[in-house]
Amino acid sequence: MTAHTKGSGTTWVGRAIRRLEDPALVTGQGRFTADLPAAHWVRFVRSATAAGKIVKISAPDGAHVVTAADLKHVKPIRPMLHKFNYVPVAQPILADGVVRFVGECIAACVAASEAEAEDLADRVEVTIDDTAPLVDARDALADGAPRVHAEAAGNVIVEGKVKTPDFDAVWRGAHKIVKVDARSRRQNATPMEARAGHAAYDAATRRITFTCTTQMPHLMRTAIADLLGFPESDLRVIAPDVGGGFGQKMSLAAEYVVLVWLARKHKSSFAWTEDRRENLIAGFHSRDQHVTLEGAFDKNGKLVALNAAVVANIGAYSCFPTTCGVEPLMAMAEMPGPYDVRHYACRARGVITNTCPMAPYRGVSRPVITFVLERLMEKAAAAFGIDPIDLRRRNLIDKFPYTSATGLVYDEASYKQTMEMAVEHIGLPAFRARQKQARAQGQHLGIGFAAFSERTGYGSPAFAARGMEITPGWETVILSVDPSGFVEARIGSSPHGQGLRTTLAQIIADEIGIEPQLIKVIHGDTDRAPYGWGTFASRSLVISGGATLIAARKIRAKLIKIASHMLEADADDIVLEAGSAKVAGTDRTITIAKLAREAYHQTHRFKGEIEPGLTETGTYDPPGTFSNACHVAVVEVDVETGRVRIEKFLVAEDAGRIINPMIADGQVHGGVAQGIGNALLEEIIYDETGNILSSTLADYLPPTAHEIPPIELHHIETHTEASITKAKGLGEGGAIGAPAAVINAINDALSPFGVSIDEMPATPQRIRAALRQAEKAA
Amino acid sequence: MKPAAFVRHVPKTVEEALAILAEVAPQDGRVLAGGQSLVPIMAFRMARPAHLVDINEVAGLDRLAVDGGKLVIGARVRHAAFHKSVADGPLGKLLAYVVRHIAHYPIRMRGTFCGSLAHADPASEWCLVAATLGAEIVARSKRGTRTIAAADFFQGIMSTALAENELLTEARLPLLAADAKFGFYEFNRRAGDFAMAAALATYRLVDGKIAEPRIGVGGAEAQPRRIAQAEATLAGQAPGDAAFRAAAEAAAKAIDPLEDIQTSGEYRRDLVRAVVRRALEHSA
Numbered sequence A: 001m002t003a004h005t006k007g008s009g010t011t012w013v014g015r016a017i018r019r020l021e022d023p024a025l026v027t028g029q030g031r032f033t034a035d036l037p038a039a040h041w042v043r044f045v046r047s048a049t050a051a052g053k054i055v056k057i058s059a060p061d062g063a064h065v066v067t068a069a070d071l072k073h074v075k076p077i078r079p080m081l082h083k084f085n086y087v088p089v090a091q092p093i094l095a096d097g098v099v100r101f102v103g104e105c106i107a108a109c110v111a112a113s114e115a116e117a118e119d120l121a122d123r124v125e126v127t128i129d130d131t132a133p134l135v136d137a138r139d140a141l142a143d144g145a146p147r148v149h150a151e152a153a154g155n156v157i158v159e160g161k162v163k164t165p166d167f168d169a170v171w172r173g174a175h176k177i178v179k180v181d182a183r184s185r186r187q188n189a190t191p192m193e194a195r196a197g198h199a200a201y202d203a204a205t206r207r208i209t210f211t212c213t214t215q216m217p218h219l220m221r222t223a224i225a226d227l228l229g230f231p232e233s234d235l236r237v238i239a240p241d242v243g244g245g246f247g248q249k250m251s252l253a254a255e256y257v258v259l260v261w262l263a264r265k266h267k268s269s270f271a272w273t274e275d276r277r278e279n280l281i282a283g284f285h286s287r288d289q290h291v292t293l294e295g296a297f298d299k300n301g302k303l304v305a306l307n308a309a310v311v312a313n314i315g316a317y318s319c320f321p322t323t324c325g326v327e328p329l330m331a332m333a334e335m336p337g338p339y340d341v342r343h344y345a346c347r348a349r350g351v352i353t354n355t356c357p358m359a360p361y362r363g364v365s366r367p368v369i370t371f372v373l374e375r376l377m378e379k380a381a382a383a384f385g386i387d388p389i390d391l392r393r394r395n396l397i398d399k400f401p402y403t404s405a406t407g408l409v410y411d412e413a414s415y416k417q418t419m420e421m422a423v424e425h426i427g428l429p430a431f432r433a434r435q436k437q438a439r440a441q442g443q444h445l446g447i448g449f450a451a452f453s454e455r456t457g458y459g460s461p462a463f464a465a466r467g468m469e470i471t472p473g474w475e476t477v478i479l480s481v482d483p484s485g486f487v488e489a490r491i492g493s494s495p496h497g498q499g500l501r502t503t504l505a506q507i508i509a510d511e512i513g514i515e516p517q518l519i520k521v522i523h524g525d526t527d528r529a530p531y532g533w534g535t536f537a538s539r540s541l542v543i544s545g546g547a548t549l550i551a552a553r554k555i556r557a558k559l560i561k562i563a564s565h566m567l568e569a570d571a572d573d574i575v576l577e578a579g580s581a582k583v584a585g586t587d588r589t590i591t592i593a594k595l596a597r598e599a600y601h602q603t604h605r606f607k608g609e610i611e612p613g614l615t616e617t618g619t620y621d622p623p624g625t626f627s628n629a630c631h632v633a634v635v636e637v638d639v640e641t642g643r644v645r646i647e648k649f650l651v652a653e654d655a656g657r658i659i660n661p662m663i664a665d666g667q668v669h670g671g672v673a674q675g676i677g678n679a680l681l682e683e684i685i686y687d688e689t690g691n692i693l694s695s696t697l698a699d700y701l702p703p704t705a706h707e708i709p710p711i712e713l714h715h716i717e718t719h720t721e722a723s724i725t726k727a728k729g730l731g732e733g734g735a736i737g738a739p740a741a742v743i744n745a746i747n748d749a750l751s752p753f754g755v756s757i758d759e760m761p762a763t764p765q766r767i768r769a770a771l772r773q774a775e776k777a778a
Numbered sequence B: 001m002k003p004a005a006f007v008r009h010v011p012k013t014v015e016e017a018l019a020i021l022a023e024v025a026p027q028d029g030r031v032l033a034g035g036q037s038l039v040p041i042m043a044f045r046m047a048r049p050a051h052l053v054d055i056n057e058v059a060g061l062d063r064l065a066v067d068g069g070k071l072v073i074g075a076r077v078r079h080a081a082f083h084k085s086v087a088d089g090p091l092g093k094l095l096a097y098v099v100r101h102i103a104h105y106p107i108r109m110r111g112t113f114c115g116s117l118a119h120a121d122p123a124s125e126w127c128l129v130a131a132t133l134g135a136e137i138v139a140r141s142k143r144g145t146r147t148i149a150a151a152d153f154f155q156g157i158m159s160t161a162l163a164e165n166e167l168l169t170e171a172r173l174p175l176l177a178a179d180a181k182f183g184f185y186e187f188n189r190r191a192g193d194f195a196m197a198a199a200l201a202t203y204r205l206v207d208g209k210i211a212e213p214r215i216g217v218g219g220a221e222a223q224p225r226r227i228a229q230a231e232a233t234l235a236g237q238a239p240g241d242a243a244f245r246a247a248a249e250a251a252a253k254a255i256d257p258l259e260d261i262q263t264s265g266e267y268r269r270d271l272v273r274a275v276v277r278r279a280l281e282h283s284a
């Protein structure tokens, strides 16, 4: 992997300093949920049937087995959306008379160890009267299909529709209409650490401490306390080190509710560590969309209208807190991506089926819509007989702010510039020459591009537009300097590998003139951190970073005030740097530690002009900002076996101001790797009975280091007014662009064969099937 | 994903191991070698042996030597032992080439050659080597010792001629002639995964023509085996594209393909065609 741009200069922001969180993690000192000892371990009995009625559950005499009958007073999980014809459906904490997907929890078995709990689970017998399962969304939509939930007629539980006023007229007048019919199969985010929870009762305070591997500790506290009916103040939620989440750990696990219920009831500690099989079958899935997209172009190849139909298979229940609306509604809102198109129609449906519920996964919907839209661009270019890059040039947005057909406001970005940068660095003409030569020798190389916009760091108004009952957006940071000069930022966001402890420290360091290594960022503990939303939607650096900057500016102002008082100098003449306050142009200086002591222990000297203490709060709720990128994949397709090898991958990316280039590059690398998995390898497969066939990592195939090519990165920094730090989010972009680039490259390689691969993952089996069909037709 | 309870026995001699095995085999006692296949299936509780006869401390089973024109591989010899050539001539090179396709480094440090044969995964590289080269497999029990030919040993998916109370003590591979050529190719979706099809080819050249061809295919049928039809097309031909393509086509036709939800019979034949030809190209 090529070196990233090394930041330089006098600020900490922009420098590739090493991650402050890593020494503990790489020396085995990380603390994870499953490391905690517990008095009791829980194993869940899960449904082996996709749909049916529970006739009988029998457990060995005297065994500690919890079923729905014990949880009569616990509310079901029932997320809510106030728009888009959303039909709320209830998920009982343990299946209550009915099972709706393979993997659904039916009973909780408690024993002294994990192995014994599993022994007990083996001995619990569940009799289920099977009913016909609905696995594919198409079957669930069919006339006369049975209902997965009685409330949801037709099995559609969320439906968004838009049509801009002159759409029909523009459509009729279009020069050419190009169509893509695409499928993105089901995935699992597969974090390295699967889910885990540990609930412990504290006899002194009568509170429960619930440690779990989550991206949203405060939301877990709210949800669990609400469902069990006790005050949030009696529950402390801790997210210790979290081994990856990627969205899967945003959603409330029913299992967690059982653990807290057990700890309260028995006044003891109860733990559950999810195994990989449980995670693959029941730990939330993602993607699984069928999108039909038509583009209407004028005679110059300018896109004038888009018409989309989105069907998202959202599984058996709606996830908390985002609801299952995230996938279809995000597809509807953001389908036009980086392209200028004034007329738009879309119908997006979330269809309920007897499969594992969906939850957000890195990129949410945008890996799918970018794939579909970028396939459309390629097909349109072919239809017009022009170069696909040229077609994109004619359509990419280049005037800002830009208001999209769906009303989204795009701030300043660099859609065209990143694409031109990618074209230049990949050496397109030289590649075309090499491709031609290789083809003559029976070797099939291809190149694929994907341009996209990534909406990041959006605040509460953006979420409110979705009609969410729980409307996230803002973040709060409490920044304190204690009397010894020790700096601590307590943040509501909750990172799980993104390096936020480092990047926030860099932001603070520049404001108050001390080294980032001396700053501690505290998160993931509802007793220690202010209420916040957590990490998702490429938001934490933008929003929590913005709140951090606001708090740090206040601390800075106060330090200057105290320094001006002590040094008897004008506040305007004071600079904070290298751990001290200095009077500019003199040798008068005082350490920040001394100022901090003063702020606590010598406040009588302030004569009421300065408030005691050194703690400030910053809250930030921004409008949202779009980062952007262009991804390029160069692949070789083995036409005899269908195997795709990625030779090279390039990303030209603009995420505004880069706080730490090393961390930014790492985010892109990881996202691209997941995008490659999406394009080529990863697929959750159900058979027609609703049984899952990809329930181990021998069948569900995330890429390994071998499958990831060298990734070359280039950055442009467009500084936006939409973010006070000028940073845009970039957590998801890698995963958004890579699938489309890889699939376009495969299609480019296969262009002599007249096939079109519009399904992900493009497995060797699918590629060979397409080629075989073309061979037969020829 | 915790195994059901079991008792682990750690014999020090073959006789002791056989005695314990005789006693525990009727209660679902099993041999534990490298554990790289057995332990995962125990964790999934797809196997729940009540007793494990751990052979990792049994004296003498680590033998790896050429004896009477054969390479003798004892039951404790790990995959990693083959990372470098263990016998002069083509056989050592062949094994060193093939071993790199088995799983990943940490697994090769534990998993054993004989454990792979006993486990009999249809896609196992060692099973393909044993079937193609005509290995002899030595099975011992309290009642005696028998030597089983590879062609009789593999009996289906994870099914062999080994009785429950038998310990596979060693496998013997005939050395290849000094002028023998070999080629191997396997197809999988990720590096280190089990093969979706693999082929091993060996032959000699006599007056520029292929002699004594052996074409083995693994991962495509319930068990690896030599494909007589492909061998027949090769015998007496000059090596080259035409002969290799004909053999590949014959192999693709001859197999009875394993199918699953993602892999149709047609696709498996596509793969067999590709791997056989590529193994032959690799040999030339």
Ligand SMILES: Cc1cc2nc3c(=O)[nH]c(=O)nc-3n(C[C@H](O)[C@H](O)[C@H](O)COP(=O)(O)OP(=O)(O)OC[C@H]3O[C@@H](n4cnc5c(N)ncnc54)[C@H](O)[C@@H]3O)c2cc1C
Binding pocket: B030, B031, B032, B033, B034, B035, B036, B037, B038, B039, B040, B055, B075, B101, B102, B103, B104, B107, B110, B111, B112, B113, B114, B115, B116, B118, B119, B121, B123, B124, B125, B126, B162, B166, B167, B168, B169, B192, B193, B194, B195
């Ligand atoms: C992630 C992963 C990837 C893998 N990929 C591959 C691959 O690509 N190719 C491949 O070939 N293998 C692969 N393997 C399997 C690996 O090679 C195993 O080591 C091998 O299959 C079994 O050898 P073992 O010594 O570990 O046997 P064990 O796991 O100890 O035993 C396997 C079975 O054989 C029996 N057994 C073992 N030794 C004897 C004996 N001496 N006598 C009688 N019975 C015996 C056991 O009772 C058990 O039933 C992979 C494994 C993993 C975990």
